[in-house]
Amino acid sequence: xxxxxxxxxxxxxxxxxxxxxxxxxxxxxxxxxxxxxxxxxxxxxxxxxxxxxxxxxxxxxxxxxxx
Numbered sequence: 001x002x003x004x005x006x007x008x009x010x011x012x013x014x015x016x017x018x019x020x021x022x023x024x025x026x027x028x029x030x031x032x033x034x035x036x037x038x039x040x041x042x043x044x045x046x047x048x049x050x051x052x053x054x055x056x057x058x059x060x061x062x063x064x065x066x067x
Contacts, residue, residue: 003044006037014048025049 001011009032017031025046029035035042 003048004032004034004041006041007033009034009041011048014045015052018049018052023049023053 003009003011003014013032014028014034017028020031022028022031025035025042028045028049029042034045
């Protein structure tokens with residue numbers, strides 16, 4: 001799915017940036033180019049980052065790393 005129409009950034013691009021170590025919305029935007037023009041995609045980027053970090057946290061808890 002295209003997240004940023006202006007720079008043609010997809011959800012896969014965001015996932016790749018997260019896999020490469022980006023952990024903030026601003027880091028994702030710098031890495032992918034999203035939200036650099038009109039900025040209307042920022043909410044979609046935030047949602048994807050939040051979902052990824054939530055999943056990551058859930059995996060840590062499930063693995064017992066959070067105890």
